[in-house]
Amino acid sequence: MFFCKLLFAETPPAEKVWVHLNKKVLITGTLLKYKVYLTTNQPLGNKKTVIYFELVNNKNQTCLSWKSQATDKGLAGAYQIPENLTPGIYIFKVFTNSSRKNSYATKLLIQDIASDPITNFTKIKDYRLFDASTAEKKFLQFCIDNDSIQQTTSVKIESIAEINLPLLTVSITEITPFDSMLATPVLIAETNQPPEQYVPERDFTLLAGKVCDTMGYPIKNQTVYASLSSNWVHFCYTNTDSLGRFWFVFDSTYNNRQVLIQAEPAKNQTAVLSLDKKSINLVQSETDTLPANTAQINYTLALQKRELVHRIFTPLNQLKPSEKADSTKENFFYRPRYTIYPNEYELLNNFVEIANNIIPTLRFKKTNNSYELGIVLDNQQVYYNQVLVCLNGHPFFNLNVIAELSSKNIERIDVFNAITLWGEKTYNGILAVYTKKVDVTFENFNPAFAVFDNSFYEPLFLTANQNDSTSPLVLPDIYWNDGVSLTQNKPFEIKLNKIDLGKNYRLRITGIRNDTFIDEQFLLELN
Structure with a gap:
């Protein structure tokens, strides 16, 4: 990327x-x-x-x-x-x-x-x-x-x-x-040119786009994620330039897959994401x-x-x-520290109960009508910042949706409670939740999103x-x-x-x- x-x-x-x-x-x-x-x-x-x-x-x-x-x-x-x-x-x-x-x-x-x-x-x-x-x-x-x-x-x-x-x-x-x-x-x-110039695609798919605010002004240094729906954590990200533009280069892992593109929510600012769809x-x-x-x-x-x-x-x-690509691959972050199957426990009605009862390294609480997620690291300190949440393989930013999940909705939970580096980003921990048949639409992920169908005929x-x-x-x-x-x-x-x-x-x-x-x-x- x-x-x-x-x-x-x-x-x-x-x-x-x-x-x-x-x-x-x-x-x-x-x-x-x-x-x-x-x-x-x-x-x-x-x-x-x-x-x-x-x-x-x-x-x-x-x-x-x-x-x-x-x-x-x-x-x-x-x-x-x-x-x-x-x-x-x-x-x-x-x-x-x-x-x-x-x-x-x-x-x-x-x-x-x-x-x-x-x-x-x-x-x-x-x-x-x-x-x-x-x-x-x-x-x-x-x-x-x-x-x-x-x-x-x-x-x-x-x-x-x-x-x-x-x-x-x-x-x-x-x-x-x-x-x-x-x-x-x-x-x-x-058409309007994508950033800088058109580039040949050789064994990869090139995707370009732009992030602006509601008035049409570009947002710079905005993190944009590209991810796949799967039973493993696999995503990539990039940051917008001074004109709000971003680029992704997708290898064969993303062929014949539906890719979710989303901008990381910013405080006090609503982002609008658009893709260059190559139309003439x-x-x-x-x-x-x-x-x-x-x-x-x-x-x-x-x-x-x-x-x-x-x-x-x-x-x-x-x-x-x-044929559709095989989705059985290892996590980007290798093996999680803990893997929990909530079905093996008594019914827990929401994620607060799940975190308090069966995930000892997780802190999930409600403060001022919003939820906070914390990870306990090996030094026994709780970190509430730089914690990444993934839902069915996608980076996920709406903790209100996570809070409503009960143990009967969740197939598996993976917890990475260690400092993890991925490119220029540092995460104090990662929570990966994989649901059963729950209606979690793309709109629940992020208002600033786009779906890129990377299908090859x-x-x-x-x-x-x-x-x-x-x-x-x-x-x-x-x-x-x-x-x-x-x-x-x-x-x-x-x-x-x-x-x-x-x-x-x-x-x-x-x-x-x-x-x-x-x-x-x-x-x-x-x-």
Whole structure:
């Protein structure tokens, strides 16, 4: 936690995100498949970087968001569009922490399977061209061979340069009446920068935020804690700078966990805590309404029918989320001096009775409508200052809630009655209380809190067999392969069954070579 300021002192490597999608017109409940490429002036090696995904409507509201970790080979995966997502045009954004100013963004049209087609689209007037000028061209060529006897079509891709290309992503997608509308570039607004500068995330998650008073003035030297709900004491902390800013660097211990961020209460001052959530906003420009034409309406109706046929013949793809982290770890402060199980004693109605009867090294008393907690150290002195209380793993500052706990509410109590050092802080003792099923909400912890969901989406999915002759091939993305190997002497061939959707398709091939993005697209006319 205390090395994060050193990260900001370095010049971060330049990062840029490139994305290949299987389609831009989707029915809710279907898979949005993607291959993310990351170019940077510093190799990742075995390290991973965090990739953020957002689906935003025309009101700048984030409707879907997730994140995954990518290596230098990129990130391949899929996300199932929820069935209850409102139909419309959305902006799909993909970025890293340090590439937020230069985010990848494109438009998606999402329609549900049953409703009438959208007849009016909200169109943003002001745009900025997404920079694709560095994408290399003319590495590849293709040819088509139709077999009338087998009723198959073969598409052969080969390299025309005297080079070997890395793993490529190849897709064949139907050309739709919406393509010109969805190809319109998107204007992205810069957000307020987090402290100092954006930093790449390598095998960790970076979290920044700010603590202010109720008037909006920053509070400096305020202690901020980050902790996990668990049956052990595990937390970290940092202090705000002169502008009220703070930083946390979370390693894999915090992956796929809900993290509580809270500011330590200050006397005679109410704190307000806010987090930088890494969101990117669209520019709030003028909008107008664009009516759908007949071809677009008819295409949407046909797409709904094809998706219905597909679901009848092919089971839905199953996505596998990442596993939750194991919560059985040792305490930060090693073994407690005393461990007490209140259930082993007669019923004690509140914590004052618990402290007086079964915890000899603890003093808990009420003074002037508030409670005080004291720890008896080995010198037999009672210390009421610098005593840390933790509830279910979290630092806890509301002793009124602790006072109401009876022995039937508490599973275990750990007492550390010794001077303990943790970073720059010194504690005269630590009391850790672990409750049974008691309704202790985050609001009981501290008014100045935020919950950070550090969940990573594991982009694993199962796809239907493309060569299964028993299933009709009726999807708008008729081919998708994110692991194509191509050399000059070894072309790549795709064999397709008879296609009944039309004849105009787009063949797109993407990859990274020497930290340069390759993007080549061809028009396929298939009979």
